[in-house]
Amino acid sequence: MPVVALTVLATVPKIPFTDISLTVPYAAEGPGPVFDTLSEVDGQPVVSIDGTQVDQTSGELNMTTVSVRTQMTLAQALARWATTDDTIVPIEQVIPPNHSPEDIEEQNKAAFTRSESAATIAALNHLGRPVKVTVAELVEDSPAQGVLAPEDVITSVDAQPVSTPGQVQELVRAKKPGDSVALGIRRGETDRTVELELAESPKNKSVPMLGILMISTPADGVSVEYNLQDVGGPSAGMMFSLAVIDKLSPGELNGGHNVAGTGTISENGEIGPIGGIQHKVTAAHGEGAELFLAPKANCQEALAGNHGDMAIASVETLDDSIHAMEAFSSGKDFPRCS
Structure with missing residues (x-):
């Protein structure tokens, strides 16, 4: 390490x-x-x-x-x-x-x-104190590109509320490449749901990839x-x-x-x-x-x-x-x- x-x-x-x-x-x-x-x-x-x-x-x-x-x-x-x-x-x-x-x-x-x-x-x-999951970066040529954007807040995965990157990763990794995932997104003052098809991880084709880098940020300003x-x-x-x-x-x-x-x-x-x-x-x-x-x-x-x-x-x-x-x-x- x-x-x-x-x-x-x-x-x-x-x-x-x-x-x-x-x-x-x-x-x-x-x-x-x-x-x-x-x-x-x-x-x-x-x-x-x-x-x-x-x-x-x-x-x-x-x-x-x-x-x-x-x-x-x-x-x-x-x-x-x-x-x-x-x-x-x-x-x-x-x-x-x-x-x-x-x-x-x-x-x-x-x-x-x-x-x-x-x-x-x-x-x-x-x-x-409350926290939220924020998109920091998008991986090039990934499912998230063109759908998500930096500063988007991920509020749920398949209708399950999430507040940490670890929760998002756990829910996504329970799936397989090619599966669909529904993400609850807050962009600015607008809430919506987007659906993505998970890709294969370049390092391990059996691992699903969403294609975002996430960070936890405070949710109270x-x-x-x-x-x-x-x-x-x-x-x-x-x-x-x-x-x-x-x-x-x-x-x-x-x-x-x-x-x-x-x-x-x-x-x-x-x-x-x-x-x-x-x-x-x-x-x-x-x-x-x-x-x-x-x-x-x-x-x-x-x-x-x-x-x-x-x-x-x-x-x-x-x-x-x-x-x-x-x-x-x-x-x-x-x-x-x-």
Whole structure:
């Protein structure tokens, strides 16, 4: 699973007057930048919320990253191994065979976008606020092209009400290519029903394809935007979700403390494991974090990071993370990585 990462691609060194590269087939992974999701970056809130009153926050909810360096010479790789806490890994772990760095960057950006959507919905579900399914993009030459449009809201599938992309996918995938599906659509102020014939997925001809990319969006006029650039992968999800909850609920979710963490998140609030967590723990400790929220499946790796006296909580759900912060602030026990 890709990590939230900043990929640094240096100019490829070559033997003069030849096309022979001097780089080694390894990458260096190390602690990356830390971003406070309650603060600003480049003059904009990392998490921007409009359409409702936003509560004042304090302390920090830090999203951690892994810095990835590729296209190193042997001397550069050895220097990073000898003088830093970087982990030297085969390049295939970062850029799989038959993929270019540009491919990986696009995949990481797409994963980051999906994590933003899931973070928003997990937070709104936690707060009991309504959500809706919105069409983000159409797949070229798909059944949806020419029928649906970006910003359409899908209200039902075969007359069954839906409010998350997962519900739409489940109902569509219960069918076969060639089957018809009736979608309830709201476009602007108009509601209507459209019928489409499902196509075959290019990757698996037995899987039906509608041909849209969906996101969950607030249904009560609230708008949530995330303003980070040059960061990819899905592991910012949990911290983004906590920031949204903190801004849309009274009080301080972190108790005013410096809290950091990492983990993927699903729309139902489940937190998943990520890669490179030992470097994220090291980065958080270096920024003065008092508490680190780590996916339970990553606990052993998390303890390998330089964490000093920073507490590392073991969490599996969004509720676990909130309870860990509450317990830490009040001096009570909570599940820790051990």
